[in-house]
Amino acid sequence: MKPEPQSEQELLERAWQIAGMSYQQLAExxxxxxxxxxxxxxxxxxxxxxxxLGATAGSKPQQDFENLGIELKSIPISYSGKPLETTFVCVAPLTGVHGLTWENSHVRNKLSRVLWVPVEGEREIPLAERRVGSPLIWSPSQEEEDQLKADWEELMEFIVLGKVSQITAKHGEVLQLRPKAANGRVLTEAYGSNGKPIRTLPRGFYLRTQFTANILQNHYA
Known part of the structure; x- marks a missing residue:
């Protein structure tokens, strides 16, 4: 692995260096x-x-470039440049959530500064031939932060009230909560509406494609 970048500028330069390259070239x-x-x-x-790019965090809860406070997100896009899927942000806490606020949440921490790397995602392009696109560094505007905060607070209220099983993909304007597990046998602890522990699928926070499409459009327009 390449050494950790020492500045945001160095990180962005590395991302530009691999722009236009195929997965095959990068994998070799x-x-x-x-x-x-x-x-x-x-x-x-x-x-x-x-x-x-020299990311060090792996799957830990902090940002991928912890020293720089920057999260790395690849975003598969279509031929027209639109995101093809929602973007996973982080695993949602289902227990120990009392007293948790938006300001000290993992979601806000992860999305405070993001290096977006668009990648070709059309299924018909063989994986080895797919190329990396032009990177951008983003922080949410006040309007975007307000949208994220409102959705996060709505979704967390369900969790706090023990109604995690009532959350559907329709909840949340820009941020949604969905099951996040390799298979249906992986269960984690949460609380039911009666306050007693239950077993349920782990959940993850995801950004809706319309939200990420707007980020790309605002940057490249």
Whole structure:
């Protein structure tokens, strides 16, 4: 893995250096093998980018570039430049949430400064041939932060009240809460509406595609 970048500028320069390159080219340099597809290797693209950019956090809750306070997010896009899927932010806390505020939440921490790396995501392009796009560094505007905060508070209220099972993908304007598990057998502890512990699927916070599409559009327009 490349050494950790020492500044935001150095990180952005590295991201520009790999823009336009294919996964095959990047994998060869990193001594990695390109999988046939991403069905069993969902995090592979992120790992490839982390290697080239020098990210150190891995799957820990802090930002990928902790010293710089920057999170790395790859974003698969269509031929027209629109995001093809929602963006995972972080795992949602289902216990110990009393007293948690937006200001000290993982979601806000992760999204305070983000290096977005668009990547080709159309399924018909073989994985090895897909290329990395032009990077951008983003922090939420006041309006975006207000939207995120409102959704986070609404979703967390469900969790606090023991109504996690009532949350659907329709809740949240820009941020949604969805099951986040490799399979239906992975369960975690939460609380039911009667205050007693229950077992449920882990949940994750995801950014809706319309929100990330606006980020890209505002930057590249």
């Amino acid at each position: 340099e990193a001594n990695m093998i390109v999988p046939p597809d991403l069905k069993k290797d969902k995090g592979w693209v992120g790992q490839l980018l982390e290697w080239h």
